[in-house]
Amino acid sequence: MTDHVRIGVLGAAMITPAAVIRPARSSTVAEVVAVAARSTGKAKAFADKHGIARVHDSYEDLLADPAVNAVYNPLPNGLHGKWTLAALEAGKHVLCEKPFTANADEAASVARAADASGLVVMEAFHYRYHPLALRVAEIMRSGVLGPLRHVEASVCFPLPMFSNIRYDYSLAGGAMMDAGCYAVHMARLLGGEEPEVRSAKALLRGPSIDRAMRASLRFPSGHTGSVHASLWSSTVFKLSMKAIGENGTLTVLNPLGPQTVHRLSLKLKDKRSSETFGKRATYDYQLDAFTDAVLHGKPFPTTADDAVKNMTVIDSIYRAAGLPVRRPTP
Structure with a gap:
């Protein structure tokens, strides 16, 4: 059981500083440790601006990083499902931006994978x-x-x-x-x-x-x-x-x-x-709930099953x- 949530960010979305970077700075158990974007240059610029230590050349490389045990997924809606599934396959917990997936069928596929993995998958209804x-x-x-x-x-x-x-x-x-x-x-x-x-x-x-x-x-x-x-x-x-x-x-x-x-x-x-x-901020409370779920198994309302509904x-x-x-x- 880990005692710290080390978050890797997929992409350089505008919502990321408010959603996880600033909340993590005031958290004693969460840290944003890595980022990957569509280009390494974009990821590096984002990392430099926000003080993120590790930059990866691809999303796949970030998911393979053993220093990362959780992923924040703020990619475009149509990519949420694909990369949440990839994160689960890599053994990472996921905080996925809303809407959870492109449609209910895809959401059901992700929910099945989440249930089978035993990992935390939270839809970010902050x-x-x-x-x-x-x-x-x-x-x-x-x-x-x-x-x-x-x-x-x-x-x-x-x-x-x-x-x-x-x-x-x-x-x-x-x-x-x-x-x-x-x-x-x-x-x-x-x-x-x-x-x-x-x-x-x-x-x-x-x-x-x-x-x-x-x-x-x-x-x-x-x-x-x-x-x-x-x-x-x-x-x-x-x-x-x-x-x-x-x-x-x-x-x-x-x-x-x-x-x-x-x-x-x-x-x-x-x-x-x-x-x-x-x-x-709502995002501070959300990160608290995410880390409580990851570290202590605390239940939360915006589950993958709720996302299907x-x-x-x-x-x-x-x-x-x-x-x-x-x-x-x-």
């Missing part, structure tokens, strides 16, 4: 590890809202850079993949069950890429749901989730990045209350909108 989301889950479990009527989640932000990989179908891009995977995950958290997709409508950027998506859901117990995701639409910026029950309403402002600003509001028949939490809903939304399900990048 928001889920913040005290705000933990409190939301507690409220929903308590039943204080009474029987649920409706839940909704919106993750909308402007990204008008249309050359960005999020608009590339060959890399499994799209608003529902990038922003919508959060909205679906939040709706599932609030709804407490796995929903059926009743309808979906996309705004397009090209024939197969959604720049925005809305979908209607229904849960087995009868309550409804809606999700809204946008990278470019008239809804410029909206980060929220809401649950409406017979006894009251839970509303959350900015569940995605609560370290900047947030609010949890609970309105019941006989009282109203609001709560806020600290400024520690999330990708199943995403695939159904694409089908309901008349768009093709995303495919792994060859």
Whole structure:
């Protein structure tokens, strides 16, 4: 049993400093020790900028490095599954960026490999590890809202850079993949069950890429749901989730990045209350959970099996909108 999580990073993604490099600096049990990118020059520049000791010429070389016992995978969506599987084959734990894979079938393949390996595979839904989301889950479990009527989640932000990989179908891009995977995950958290997709409508950027998506859901117990995701639409910026029950309403402002600003509001028949939490970043809590799972076997919510369920809903939304399900990048 190792007493330290030594992370190798696949690629030089912009999210990496916030997601693992800065959190690791304040951790006593985690360290980013290596990086590989599409070119050695790019990897070296990234390593020099962020103080990473080891640079590898390829992803394969990084996975073969005995100094690395865990991998952070922030590659484009269509490559998540391939390189998570490769990391598992190399005996490495994996923190994989969302969305977990290109589609539910690929997610199921990775989940089977994760189960067989005995290694930790965590989908990087960082928001889920913040005290705000933990409190939301507690409220929903308590039943204080009474029987649920409706839940909704919106993750909308402007990204008008249309050359960005999020608009590339060959890399499994799209608003529902990038922003919508959060909205679906939040709706599932609030709804407490796995929903059926009743309808979906996309705004397009090209024939197969959604720049925005809305979908209607229904849960087995009868309550409804809606999700809204946008990278470019008239809804410029909206980060929220809401649950409406017979006894009251839970509303959350900015569940995605609560370290900047947030609010949890609970309105019941006989009282109203609001709560806020600290400024520690979601990514710090996520790394704590990852290292606890690796070092101590502590359970965590964003498992590979959970990822299969999330990708199943995403695939159904694409089908309901008349768009093709995303495919792994060859």
